[in-house]
Amino acid sequence: MKVKRWIAVGLTAAVATVGLEAIAPVGAGATAVSINCQGITGDNASSLGDSKATLGLLSSISPGGGSGLSFPAEITTNAPAKVQPNTGPFNADFNLTMTMPASLMGPARDLLGLSAVTVTDATYAIQASGAASTLISKTVPSEVISLTSNPVVIQQSMSGTITPTGPGAIIYSVSASTRLTIAINQSVAGVQINALTVTCTGGNDIGMTAVQIPGSPNVAQPLNVAGYTAAVTGLGLLGSNITPDNNNAIHPDTLAVTAQAPNGGYTAVGGGAAFFLAPQEPGYYVANYNVCAGSLPVAAIPGANATQTLTWPESYADKGLNAHPLSMRLGFKGQTTSPISLAQLNGQPSPSNEKMLDFFHRFFGKFVAPSPTAVQTALEKLSTIGKGNVKVTRHEGGGYDIEFVGSLADAPQPAIEIAEWNTWLPSDGLASLMALMPGASGGEAGGAAPKTADQLNNELMSGAIKFDEWLEGQGELLKANIIAGATTPEMIANITAMFPKSPEVAVVNAGKTTIPASETGPLCSPFQIGYFIVPNPFLAAQVQSATA
Structure with a gap:
């Protein structure tokens, strides 16, 4: 028994244990x-045309989107x-959770x-x-969205299985496979709006x-490993049963026992090997x-x-009546x-x-696009941007390329908005004019014949009538044409084309934050x-010899 106690003491002294911390998965969050x-x-x-053209018309009534839409959204996972x-x-x-614009x-x-x-055929x-x-996706054939709430939101859930490669x-x-069709199915002033289909991509990750x-x-x-009861058995590990992966060196001092066999015995490690002092009962012991x-x-x-x-x-x-932009914010x-000036005389x-x-200035002023420097200077004066944090250059084909740099670099940024769009003819006049239009069903004719479009334009240019009177006259002319059944989509398109369309802002890259190197x-x-562990034959022989 003294020998066994000595072996147990020696094995205990050889144990080199290292505490290990398990890191629980943390959700990516919202x-x-x-x-x-x-x-x-x-x-x-x-x-009036396809979805791109129709959204362009809507942007003239409610500036800020051009032929695109931006949906603020929150995603949790x-x-x-x-x-x-x-x-x-x-x-x-x-x-x-997606907010409709x-x-x-x-x-x-x-x-x-x-x-x-x-909303139909949505993916x-x-x-x-x-x-x-x-690709994790969900298709929704049809969903009715109430416009009475503020804001108007769409909520959907998707689930899938991801296999690391x-x-x-x-x-x-958000995948470029995201797509939805917004069904309107209404007619206004002879214009039939059917359904608007958009394809979407996400901003930041x-x-x-x-x-x-x-x-x-x-x-x-x-x-x-096989061994005898009441004896020590061992197994070499490092260099034979345990080898480096991808040439990443193993630290020998980290070899450690994390749990003893629950049914008995005692194990320890040392010298790159594991040792087990077996109990007196045969059996299978797992450490x-x-x-x-x-x-x-x-x-x-x-x-x-x-x-x-x-x-x-x-x-x-x-453009007709020299309609042109004046300024934008x-x-x-x-x-x-x-205000950023857009016209000169x-x-x-x-x-x-x-x-x-x-x-x-109304009838002889001309649209002059501001320089990239002028646009950049206007943006830099915003405290939400600041000097040196945006770079504006000329876009090939017209317009501007806008890049967030400096303290706003390497980070997701929201889209710049057309906050105000001032024009001659006034852009809000299109909404006023369409509000004057009756339903396509028409009504009874009566009263004096309205002035023609040429008469209205000449009187406006001569100063005989003011712009509000010109709008009212155009509305009366449209009413008469609808009653006569002469209104066509082409006529409506010609009128809406008179009003300068607001600029279009498109997100090329939403921006990503650098994830620094780590360990x-x-x-x-x-x-x-x-x-x-099997019965020890040597121990049995010693017992027989002692009793002989």
Whole structure:
């Protein structure tokens, strides 16, 4: 018995244990994103054209969107922050709350008198890219959206299985497969609006899951050792049964016992091996161990600057009644720039507001696009941007490329907005004119014949009538044409084309924050050793000899 006690003391002294911390997965959480959508081309959205053209018309009534829409959204997910490479596929749920843009819901509710719209053939999709390639999507054939609430929101949930393809980061974002059709099915002033179809992409990433980088030690499985009762048995581990993965060196001092066999015996480690002092009862004894390799570097994931374009949707030269832009204000994060001049007469800036125009600036002033420097200076004066934090250059084909730099670089940024759009003819006149239009069903004719379009234009240019009177006359002319059955979509399109369309802002890159380089921390492998313990024949022989 003295010998056995000595062996137990020696094994205990050889134990080198290292505390191990298990990191529980942390959800990627909720993220606010801007879902940017564009009207498609080639469909039959209305009697004025496809979805892109029809949305352009709506932007003239409610400036700020051009032929696109921006949906503020919040997405929550339970996707884990970290997974191990050997965990295999995992499930992820995504909950989407998307706010319908006021630039579309306002005209639908106020101009068309709708209390609800139907969203049809909608596909909501999340793309997992990087260390996985999975599309999680949900198709909703039809959904009625009430316009009585403020704001108007759409809520959807998606679930799917994501299979890591290797180490690295799995990035989640709104997929370009996202698409929806907003059914209007209303007629106003002879114009039939059917349904608007948009395709969408997300802004900033929703979240990520890190797939742990390989490098944890390789452990041969299974590990079983035979031994005798009341004796010590051992198994060499390092260099034979435990080997480096991807040449990541194993730290011998991390070899440790994490749990003794619950049914008896005593195990310890030392010299790169495991030892087991078996009890006097035969049986199968399983003990738990752990061993670690060194930490490995994780490369940085580079960020990206947010970039946008601001373009002119049409030429403003030679429009009827010399209609042209006067000024605009740009908005960013709730702040608005000073007016940016868009018109000149003989080299002198025109007044920024239509009510301040004289005859010559109305009918002889010309649209002059501001320089990129002028746009950049106006944006830099906003405290939400600041000097040196935005770069504006000329866009190929007209307009501007806008890049957020400086303290706003490498980060998601919302879209710049057209906060105010001042024109001659006044852009709010189009809404006033359409409000004067009766339903296509018509009515009884009566009273004097209205003035012709040429008469109205000549009187406006001569100063005989004011702009409000010109609008009223155009409305009376449209009423007479509708009663006579002469109104056509082409006529309505010609009238709406008289009013200068607001610029279009498109998000090219929503921006991404740089994820700095880091370390994995020790890469560890837990394992078990099973000990088959049989009766000790030497001990039995000693007993027989002692009793002889």
